[in-house]
Amino acid sequence: MLKECSYCKGQINTEIDSYFTCLDNFIQVKYFDTEEENIFCSQECFCNYVQLEEIEPLEEEINVKDKR
């Protein structure tokens, strides 16, 4: 079956391509109106969709840790 990644809109053929789907109930309810929307071509697309962001430690905090 041909589906589409909810983030990048790339096509996913579920018969030949692997894909990612979120199994967490809370996230499903919060982010997806239908099951069809819970499909992503990569982990990166899912992370972008739920706005997962990497926060770099501040340099000052790293210096404090080194002194301990």
Ligand SMILES: [Zn+2]
């Ligand atoms: Zn994608």
